[in-house]
Amino acid sequence: MDIYQLGEFGLIDEIKKKFPCKNDSSLIGIGDDAGVINFRGKDTVVSSDMLIEGVHFDLTYFPIKHLGYKSVIVNLSDIYSMNAIPSQIILNIAVSSKFRSDTILEFYEGVKIACDEYNIDLLGGDTSSSISGMTISCTALGSIEEKKIVRRNGAKANDVICVSGDLGRSYVGLRILQREKSNFIKDPKNQPNLEKYKNIIEKQLRPKARGDIIDHFLKNDVIPNSMIDISDGLSSDLMHLSDSSNLGFKIFEEKLPISNDVMTTAKELEIDYLSSVLNGGEEYELLFSLSPEDFKKIENESLIPIGFFTKNSNKILVNNDGSEDELKSFGWKHFS
């Protein structure tokens, strides 16, 4: 059945059935003009992102269920990076007439998996037609006690800079998917065998939002001094922290968490693995800074120290041979 047969209201009914509210804070969900939430005295945290076919994703190699999943994750990650707990989303999508309604419902299957994993309620949204392609706009809401909010601008000199996981897989995974697409276009007999790239492609198609890190902070009563999620790339996002906080930093190549997959696949692709690690976007790992005391207090394998903030404004990468480079941001600036 195509989307025109099911109709907007039919589609909304289907979606509504799949998404009963599970959070006490969700007072009114899908089906009215607006959703209503009671955060019981906490602050409301809200973030929104847009994903556009042909710009942010390519449905020829991005399974639509994964896209639904990732659309949610991207926004939850922004809420976590304020040290808050997400609990609701609002999802707007626009699709052209070429989309079948079961494709849309598959998209929502992915949305549902993410919502279930992270205990999120879908509160509503807008379903619309587009001239061509698919556009997704997701808004996530969460809550936090005011004194626990973590911003980009709170880093202190000597803070330990940490990331929550290894870097580079998402970008290298994307490059593999693009290569396989172009091989397939050249000759449709070239069926991709992606088994050996499973680990890196998974990071691109099915990233995690690191709520476990926020739980770890809350459980141990530690509040980072600054935090951001890595969506543009380590360099670019670290500069957001240092610039907002009027600090410099020193990070160490030898400390950067890089999986073997990234090394070998970068070599195969003839791209620089270090650049993939420094400038690859869509990681959705958390990048944060802790006082040395707090770091010691809650140290574990998910808090990977890569350097520290400095009073002077130099942005230094210390290479494995001991030489130093001024780090530059190449980030994923969508307009450059």
Next chain:
Amino acid sequence: MDIYQLGEFGLIDEIKKKFPCKNDSSLIGIGDDAGVINFRGKDTVVSSDMLIEGVHFDLTYFPIKHLGYKSVIVNLSDIYSMNAIPSQIILNIAVSSKFRSDTILEFYEGVKIACDEYNIDLLGGDTSSSISGMTISCTALGSIEEKKIVRRNGAKANDVICVSGDLGRSYVGLRILQREKSNFIKDPKNQPNLEKYKNIIEKQLRPKARGDIIDHFLKNDVIPNSMIDISDGLSSDLMHLSDSSNLGFKIFEEKLPISNDVMTTAKELEIDYLSSVLNGGEEYELLFSLSPEDFKKIENESLIPIGFFTKNSNKILVNNDGSEDELKSFGWKHFS
């Protein structure tokens, strides 16, 4: 300067400067991963809409500043229709490379005018590139005491059904704009003279969100039993109220508020004025129901009674000659 020269971060800086927060409830605005709001014990109300070039608007006759304005209004209207007061928006836009950065800033000029008029803070959003055309996704947040929330499903039999203003102008105005566009395409010497249609076109290009009605309710301590804003059309939205509330209704043609402009312009366009009034969308008037006692208590010229809800499920339009028709929804279903 085109958008690629200014860059995403340059654009965000420009926007940030124009939108300092003015509400006490806005704790963190543009510039971090998420906005943070403190509604001080009230409930959070949230709504989101998407507007797509070629589907919801046509930039050949829709001035971009008005588009910025209307993008905000559409969402504020949804918050008001819950009987809540909007205070923040998050705005995502995607534009193709053909857009100049001053065009985008003009769009934000319109956003700013709406924000200033309605005392709204822009808390952030995503600025992205698109393959073609412009897509806008706006999320509005507001607040309300839980016991004052008004839903679609609370209407009672014998409630007086009211609208907040005259109907039909938005649709007829759209038809005039479309006619002038097609005349211009046929012969570019056909410069449109829209002066005589000013009143109807204004409703299409620069609708109001009826916060004044909510103020009137609050000031007089009256809570409507049901409410919705007319975005799909009177018929369609009235059916949302009656279906959610398991009621029927009787409305009277002679009570429908119709301006002379709509009558004369519909005649000129050879379209049915009554159908424009019943089925024309994008009105952003509030449609609500009050107990007869409450209606009497707060009656004024902005509360226009058009009929009442009934226990039986018949949906009746009483024509001027006394005959009755079953009302059908033709609404603006985007997929039909």
